Amino acid sequence: MINPEAKNPNLEKLDTDYLYHLGLDTSMDLKSVFKDVKYVCMGGSADRSENFAEKVAEQLNIPLPGGKAEPIGKTERFSLYKVGPVISINHGMGMPSLSILLHEIAKLLEYAGCSDVRFIRIGTSGGLGVEPGTVVIADEALNEKLEPKHVKTVLGKDREYPTTLDERLSNEIMESRGDINAVLGKTVGTNDFYEGQARLDGALDPGYTEEEKMEYITKAYELGARNFEMEAPEFAAFCLRAGIPAAIVCCALLNRLNGDQVTSTVEQLAQYSDNAQQIIINYLKRKLYKQK
C-alpha cells in the first residue's frame, strides 16, 4: 500500500494502533474486512459518502449486507462505507480534517495488507471560468499562493512538498466522463472559504477591493486553475509522499469570475454533485469489469 521508503518505522513499536478518529484498531481483524479494497473515494460530507456508497452498490451491482450501506467504525468524525473493493468516506472540510483521515485510512489499509489502492477525492468547488455543473479533474494542485506545493509546519518549521497528481489516473477519469461536461485543469486549495478565496461576502471587512479580488482570481485562471476548493494541496502532497496514485474530481457550484455566492437551488446543487460522482462510477465500472 504505502511506498516502503515512506513507511513509518515507529509503528512497529506499538502493540495496538488505535485509529482514534475512525474508531478502529489493530486488535480487530482488519484483514478480513478490508484486504480487497482497491479504491478509496472521499468527499466532504457524510451524507454524500453514504449516497455515493449506495450508488456504487446499485450501478456496479454489488450486493450490500442488509440491503443498505452501513457505516463501519464510529461515525462521530468520519463515516466509512465499504462496497466490495470501494471505500466511500467523508473527510470533512479543509486540509487539517482531511489530513487526519489520510493518515488513518492509509494505516488501516496498510495493516489490512491491501495493494494497488487508488485514492480519489470527489468534491464540490467554486469554478474559475467554467459554468456551474462542470466537473474539474485536477492535473495539479496549487496552494493559496498559487504555487504547486504544500507547506506544512512540523516541529515549528516549514516543510514543502510537491503536489503533482497521477496523470494516468486523471486521464482515465477524463475518458470516463461520457456526456458530462468535464475539463482538466489545476485546482487551488485554500485554508479559508471567504477571504482565502478572495470572496467579498465574509462577515468582516476583508480589507481588499473588488479590483484586487479580480486580479487574484484572474491570475489563478491564467496559471491554468479551473477551480477553488479547500483540500487539494494536502491530498496531492500526502498521496505523492505515500506513493498512492491519486486524483481530485470536483464539480463547480458556481463560476467565481461571475460572483461569490452559491445561489443555485437544492435540486441544481444535487445535480452538480451527481456529475462528479457519476464520472467516478463510470470509471469504476471500466476498471472493475475489466479486471474480472
Added chain:
Amino acid sequence: MINPEAKNPNLEKLDTDYLYHLGLDTSMDLKSVFKDVKYVCMGGSADRSENFAEKVAEQLNIPLPGGKAEPIGKTERFSLYKVGPVISINHGMGMPSLSILLHEIAKLLEYAGCSDVRFIRIGTSGGLGVEPGTVVIADEALNEKLEPKHVKTVLGKDREYPTTLDERLSNEIMESRGDINAVLGKTVGTNDFYEGQARLDGALDPGYTEEEKMEYITKAYELGARNFEMEAPEFAAFCLRAGIPAAIVCCALLNRLNGDQVTSTVEQLAQYSDNAQQIIINYLKRKLYKQK
C-alpha cells in the same frame, strides 16, 4: 454583534445573503428565531453539539419544542441547535472548517440583530503536563510555531492577527469549575493532528526522532501551553477582530508528555468530554439565572 469598525461594507450590496453551509439565508425571518441568542457554544462533532443542547435544556430547565433538540437549517456540514439564548453547533475539525462556521454564524446573528453575544469553543485536546480529564481554559492561543498569532494567506499574501482571548470570560469560566479539575493555560492550535503535533504514530516516516519531538513539546510546555488542538488561533483571531468576547475550553484526552495514542475507553472519553461541557453549563447557570 460585530464591532462596527470590523463590519463588511460589501454585504449591504447583497439582496439576499445565502449562508450556504448553514442552509439559511436573509430571505428568512432570522430575527424572530435568533434575536435572543447570547451564547454560541461550539465543538467539533455534531453528536456532541446535540448532546450539549439537550444537557443545557435539562440543566437550565429550558423547554425544547417537541421535547428534543431539533437542528435548524441544513445538517450536511454543520448541525445548529438552539436552546433559549444558547446556540450549540459543531464546527468540524481544523481551522478552515471552523473559519467557515465563524463567518456564517457571525453574519447570521448580525442579521438577526443580536447583541452582547459570547462565543465559547468546547473541545477535546491533547494535554501537556496535565492528566487525562483535566479541562484547560485558554488564556491565549499559540500557533504551530508557538507564537501568539494567527497567519492567514489572503490574495496570496500572509496576514498576521493577534490571538488574545477574553480574560474576564476565561476567569468567570474558571470560577465555574466546581469539583472538576481545570487549569488556565495557553492552547496550541495546529493544522495537522499527527506531524503537526509532533506525534510519532502517523502513517508516514515523520523524519524526526523521539528526542526532537520531546524538545518541541517541552518547549511548548515551558512557554505555558497546557494542550494541543486544531482550532485555537483561528477562533481567537476571528473573535478578536470581530469584537466578540471568546473563550476556549478543552478537556485533555491524554498527556502528550507521556505518549501519542488516545487509549482511554469509550466511557472514560465520554467522561472527559462531559467535564468541559459541565463547566460551561455551570457558567451558563450563573450568568442566565443572574440576569433574571
